[in-house]
Amino acid sequence: MKRNQIFALAAFLFVVLIGVPWLIQVTGRWDFYYTLTSVALLSIASAGVWLTFYIGRINIGQGAYALAGGYFSAILVTKLGVSFWLALPLAGIFTAVVSIFIGWPILRLRGVYFAMVTLVLTEVARLTALAMPVTNGAKGITSIPLPSGIASLENTKLGFYYVAVALMILVFAAMYRLVNSRIGHLCRSLQQNEELASSIGVNITYLRIIAYSISSFFGGIAGAMFVAISQSIYPSSFQVADSVNFMLNCFLGGLGYVFGPMLGTLVLYFGWDLLFQTGKLQLLIYSSLLILLMLVLPNGLLSIRLSSLFGDRK
Amino acid sequence: MEQILANGLYLGAQYALIALGLTLIFALMNVLNFAHGQMYVLGGFVTYTVYAQLGLPFIVGLFASALTLAIVGALIEKFLFRPVIRRSSREESTMLLAAGIAFFLDAVILLVFGEKQRGVPKIVNGVLNWDFRLIMPYDRILIGFLAILAIVSFILFMQYSKTGRAMRALAQDRVAAQLQGVNVDRYSMIGFALGAMLAGLVGGLLVTITGVNLGMGGPTSIKAFMMVMIGGAGVISGAIAGGFILGMMESIGLSVLSQYGDITYLAIFASLMVFLAIRPQGLMGKPWG
Numbered sequence A: 001m002k003r004n005q006i007f008a009l010a011a012f013l014f015v016v017l018i019g020v021p022w023l024i025q026v027t028g029r030w031d032f033y034y035t036l037t038s039v040a041l042l043s044i045a046s047a048g049v050w051l052t053f054y055i056g057r058i059n060i061g062q063g064a065y066a067l068a069g070g071y072f073s074a075i076l077v078t079k080l081g082v083s084f085w086l087a088l089p090l091a092g093i094f095t096a097v098v099s100i101f102i103g104w105p106i107l108r109l110r111g112v113y114f115a116m117v118t119l120v121l122t123e124v125a126r127l128t129a130l131a132m133p134v135t136n137g138a139k140g141i142t143s144i145p146l147p148s149g150i151a152s153l154e155n156t157k158l159g160f161y162y163v164a165v166a167l168m169i170l171v172f173a174a175m176y177r178l179v180n181s182r183i184g185h186l187c188r189s190l191q192q193n194e195e196l197a198s199s200i201g202v203n204i205t206y207l208r209i210i211a212y213s214i215s216s217f218f219g220g221i222a223g224a225m226f227v228a229i230s231q232s233i234y235p236s237s238f239q240v241a242d243s244v245n246f247m248l249n250c251f252l253g254g255l256g257y258v259f260g261p262m263l264g265t266l267v268l269y270f271g272w273d274l275l276f277q278t279g280k281l282q283l284l285i286y287s288s289l290l291i292l293l294m295l296v297l298p299n300g301l302l303s304i305r306l307s308s309l310f311g312d313r314k
Numbered sequence B: 001m002e003q004i005l006a007n008g009l010y011l012g013a014q015y016a017l018i019a020l021g022l023t024l025i026f027a028l029m030n031v032l033n034f035a036h037g038q039m040y041v042l043g044g045f046v047t048y049t050v051y052a053q054l055g056l057p058f059i060v061g062l063f064a065s066a067l068t069l070a071i072v073g074a075l076i077e078k079f080l081f082r083p084v085i086r087r088s089s090r091e092e093s094t095m096l097l098a099a100g101i102a103f104f105l106d107a108v109i110l111l112v113f114g115e116k117q118r119g120v121p122k123i124v125n126g127v128l129n130w131d132f133r134l135i136m137p138y139d140r141i142l143i144g145f146l147a148i149l150a151i152v153s154f155i156l157f158m159q160y161s162k163t164g165r166a167m168r169a170l171a172q173d174r175v176a177a178q179l180q181g182v183n184v185d186r187y188s189m190i191g192f193a194l195g196a197m198l199a200g201l202v203g204g205l206l207v208t209i210t211g212v213n214l215g216m217g218g219p220t221s222i223k224a225f226m227m228v229m230i231g232g233a234g235v236i237s238g239a240i241a242g243g244f245i246l247g248m249m250e251s252i253g254l255s256v257l258s259q260y261g262d263i264t265y266l267a268i269f270a271s272l273m274v275f276l277a278i279r280p281q282g283l284m285g286k287p288w289g
Helices: A004-027 A030-053 A062-079 A084-106 A112-131 A156-179 A182-192 A196-200 A204-231 A238-255 A260-296 A302-310 B004-031 B036-053 B059-087 B094-113 B138-160 B162-172 B173-181 B184-210 B214-231 B236-256 B264-278
Strands: B129-131 B134-137
Touching: A004 A030, A004 A156, A030 A062, A030 A182, A030 A238, A030 A260, A030 B094, A030 B173, A062 A112, A062 A204, A062 B129, A084 A204, A084 B264, A112 A238, A112 B162, A112 B214, A112 B264, A156 A182, A156 A204, A156 A260, A156 B162, A182 A204, A182 B094, A196 A204, A196 B214, A204 B184, A238 A260, A238 B094, A238 B184, A260 B094, B004 B036, B004 B134, B004 B138, B004 B162, B004 B214, B004 B236, B036 B059, B036 B094, B036 B134, B036 B184, B036 B214, B059 B094, B059 B138, B059 B184, B129 B138, B129 B162, B138 B162, B138 B184, B138 B236, B162 B173, B162 B184, B184 B264, B214 B264, B236 B264
Parallel strands: none
Antiparallel strands: B129 B134
């Protein structure tokens, strides 16, 4: 790691772990904890979507895994009395295993075909949650106890903030490590040309499933964490709009950059939050801005950075 | 059994019409139109306004829906998709744009028509009762008949008119069509308008049976995607086949699986996954064409 990278990392850690809580303390905007916790968790799920993009697939099915992870941990905690801290990784593993079975057939699809089938998957997850007896149908699972360590804290919001941020840092550190490893380079070869990669001897089926299950693992833990915070889960907790938003986060932040999903989630979520004051017009303004952004910058936010860096103007 | 088949046919005709619009847009421009369900809802609301609010004949409402959506579709293609396709470096950008348009149409529908469920008075009264083996209200039969009529005229239009031929050429090979003197911009716009018009037409037809509400857009898009997956993307015969297959499966599933709860769609999706594992390009699609 280069020196300026270490410096940037230290600055980032300082800001999220000390700077933000201090600022909130000073300004008294306690509601920001919830917003920032959501941003951290949503960016974990978006990181999963980004990873599937890294192997050249557009994933609009992350909502399904977030929902599955959320329900799995909720059921473990309420029905079996498992501690949340055990249920959290178990939810991730559960969604990863599920995604292997689902991913095996659908990862053969490409482009918009894969996008379509993952979008359908989101809706099917919602319908499954509605239909299954163990998920309690439309009533959902409510009054889930708070995780043991956090429940005893005086300020649960701060506790959740630290847990979510720690998870986010872990996830993005793992992503960074993965992308810069041998597997990461192989994944990039899939993104560029699968046939060529396969002809050189890359086991593309195996690699695709690995990447997809890691991506779903992220979705699962993000969903489980969300459920712990809201203490409830319904079939509509994660739906098609959420899946689309995860994808938008990645595209907006930039697909060529590991920390893109984090930036995209921050911008989109805060943008949406700021527009809350406009009331009924919120969705209208938000979607108009999205459309305008696509018209002005069809290649994402990151394209500004790249074009200014290399100085090419088309 | 007759009842199940009749329901399936009736549903299938509606579904095929929705899938046709989606697949047409996909074939011509390689755009996955996320906003298709929202266009369908908009069509439903236009018919509701003209037929139930203004009291004009139903057929006028239907024409108003088709015309409104055709104009909306043409404008969306000209001012949004065309510049983005020209300037973006990868095809996924159009998906984002389509998602943005879906949100936008949702917002417009919410502001203009509100979030309530809207229904219209029945267009014809009475029920066909064939010996209690087949019971079907007359208005459903009429709507099913109109939908099949629309599908047939769409196929004839694509097959024999000059515009239809131009669009088919465009779908086969964009560059070759351009070299033959097909005005690509113009026919892309007409194609998008036609696809949107079909969505509006189904919306207008179905508002008489199921009513219309804001939340129907997303699920409708999803069903349309499923049909296109079954039949193969960008193929007209595939869209029709996919529509009827999904309609049949839904109708059979609802009657056979109802004792196990609402798992029809779960079963359909599971079978879709098995099907795609064997045939990723769908029934009639070209392999990665």
